[in-house]
Amino acid sequence: MSKDNEILKEFTDSEYKYGFTTDIEQDAAPKGLSEDIVRFISEKKEEPEWLLEWRLKAYRHWLTLEEPDWANIGYEKPDFQDIIYYSAPKQKPELESLDEVDPELLETFSKLGISLDEQKRLSGVKVAVDAVMDSVSVKTTFRETLAEKGIIFCSFSEAVKDHPELVKQYMGSVVSMTDNYYAALNSAVFSDGSFCYIPKGVRCPMELSTYFRINASGTGQFERTLIVADEGSYVSYLEGCTAPMRDENQLHAAVVEIFVAKDAEVKYSTVQNWYPGDKEGKGGIYNFVTKRGICDGDNAKLSWTQVETGSAVTWKYPSCILKGDRSIGEFYSVAVTNNYQQADTGTKMIHIGKDTKSRIVSKGVSAGKSQNSYRGLVKVLKRAENARNFSQCDSLLMGSKCGAHTFPYIDVENKSAHVEHEATTSKIGEDQLFYCNQRGIDTEKAVALIVNGYCKEVLNQLPMEFAVEAQKLLALTLEGSVG
């Protein structure tokens, strides 16, 4: 056995540090999926009639769909009748202050490094947090501060109650309920999520973020996020997620919709750290997510940054519809897979407006026996004069048992378009490791250093404090996958 393999074997113990469960009384729906369950969820959430109708329509459409299998992933299809579609921590319906939140719950989020206590954050960097556990939003911080500027940041359920006109107008406008299999499923059974509205000309004074946590066993998590940035506004949004270690595969099928009006800008960053399963590939989250934004007005800008380190299977293509003239779409991605993880991820850039620009930077890192695919579409429609795209897809392989794949689709209907695609595949060189070793840096640290360097272009896009988190996370995920 070569030294490479020895090192590889020696370090394959990568611990998932968020694998704890919280003992909280749950209020759950019975297992399985039917119209009755859809009604049950809607009733639990005291929803208006129009939303129930919307859900039922989505459910009926979902029944006509087949689960897609074109992605470069293999997994046992979930049994949709064996999933609990609604599970909520039992608590008082209205929380006046943090003191009323179940202390176990606060403990959970504090273990995750998320403080829901606004006072504690006042000295440091301000980040408003919406914490979602299983099916419901637990607590949204800094709401009053934001409200002064007219910014609405709350759970999706509250938005339905308090701002039905906005929800009605934008929900399903970017990702329709019939968009795809998982989006339809989500539309039928979504339980909560975050809602955010930035009014005209307002620059959101702090990072907004949502933390998702799957806690209960046997449940699926189906949340929706809807962000609306009105004309000339700006917001930077971060999403983080973790789940306990369980032997079963849990399904996470979320929908994120972003509407960016004229001259507005949205930065959406994700640090995805769902439980990836154990070293043998047992358990872990199926992460089947539909994320899409529309640059609806002229000069709108949408930038996706994702650091994907978790999940057993990831199927996710955060996309930009560049409808407004001179609108800009960006996608920066780091996807790391280790052990038996599989990721099929990338983006779609749909150029509709004139002089639209898109940029794709994808960095895949595969280790262990994992499979990591980039799948991306650049589509330039007929009227999109002078569209520009630049795509760069790099793959880094560690060891000899993993795979990296690239599936770029380019579809251009306008001759004035400039579309560039660059791709590289590399391995961490033995000479690079030796060079680091010779300077006193051990192999594990050297790998973290080299991988972080490789991903730098993407990590630089993250807000400062999250970039640091992401770097640590990369090192943790790759602990031991090294050769």
Place this chain on the structure above:
Amino acid sequence: MLSIKNLHARVEEKEILKGINLEVKPGEVHAIMGPNGSGKSTLASVLAGRENFEVTGGEVAFEGKDIIEMAPEDRAREGIFLAFQYPVEIPGVSTVNFLKTAVNEVREYRGMQPMNSVEFLKEMKEKMQLVEISQSLLNRSLNEGFSGGEKKRNEIFQMAMLEPKLAVLDETDSGLDIDALRIVANGVNKLKSKDNATIVVTHYQRLLDYIVPDYVHVLYNGRIVKSGTKELALELEEKGYDWIKAEADII
């Protein structure tokens, strides 16, 4: 400081070092010369602990410790530095960041507190002058897009920051023009003290005009076949290696 006894080493199945003996004391500068393929770079790599070089016999003691089984990072932390013939590029990692990691790893091994950014930058500013290297170069990705001269200067800069007890310079003169050579040699000379030692591995005598060795050893076919003082280097410059080869082959 360094004691090598009857060292044998091979790469894959090929024996390259066939019984090297060498004693290096603090304050000394040793030059290892020899024709291409004689095993000079192999010796440098074996001292640094490169994994594809297998030691098949003999002893290497550094400050009394047997280092043959020691991991390369631990040898570095003990104070052995190798200036690479072909410095490696690490995209996205700045020299500053790389060196800060290295310096603090070494300090941790020696039971010292890590250097904070302020101390580190101060130290760096001082050492930068030694090899006339600019801050902007150090902020760029390690060795990426550096010229040959910049890479070698960066090696000596790293050496200055890490303050090794034993520095092994592997063909540091290769690919350098005369000005760069002078700068690099100057740096090495300024770092010299009575407590540290330097092994200069080179093919040409030219570098030794600037870094004056106390001893010169000629390596041929995996053995040191001749040792002398700096005059030996001049003789080699004048006569080439053939006469040494001839002498050695007779034996």
